[in-house]
Amino acid sequence: GQQLNQSPQSMFIQEGEDVSMNCTSSSIFNTWLWYKQDPGEGPVLLIALYKAGELTSNGRLTAQFGITRKDSFLNISASIPSDVGIYFCAGQTDAGNMLTFGGGTRLMVKP
């Protein structure tokens, strides 16, 4: 089946630093989604990408749909303590197929 390799698995950074994480796959995806899961809660959708090469921002978050359609990137600028959580990428190949989730990146921010 399809697999999404998400890296890094965890990051421990200083408040104010920028963060980058990515997802790669051997399969082509037509939709990429990025979710954040706060401790004790379910994942919440941050950004959705529907077109190869698309670059979309949501506040301090910016995500890109890779031109090969096999990868996606999420950047967080000027991190703050409330950015702590687990970030998941998810991809969909074609309409009618389930989302495939990456393993998550656990972000910890030191004040």
Next chain:
Amino acid sequence: ETGVTQTPRHLVMGMTNKKSLKCEQHLGHNAMYWYKQSAKKPLELMFVYNFKEQTENNSVPSRFSPECPNSSHLFLHLHTLQPEDSALYLCASSQEVRRIYGYTFGSGTRLTVV
């Protein structure tokens, strides 16, 4: 509040107990999902319902039994579980299976089997 409500938030049950997890969505969605989230593992899809019909059973053991009486409600009935079934169980919904606008997740039920 995401529009997807799961109850209870926490559940501790013995291996011989029978319990049920409940999920309710107020978003007008037609597809509902059960996911299992264990420590250090990716989200595992368990069941998918589209317009009340089960369309996916991802090789889930029969001790987990889903029920979808209507498009707004989804249950997961549990019986004779094992300690390794302890996990966060997440419910999600979407407009319908064949179109992706992103899944909306509930806050989950933290299940501990003792």
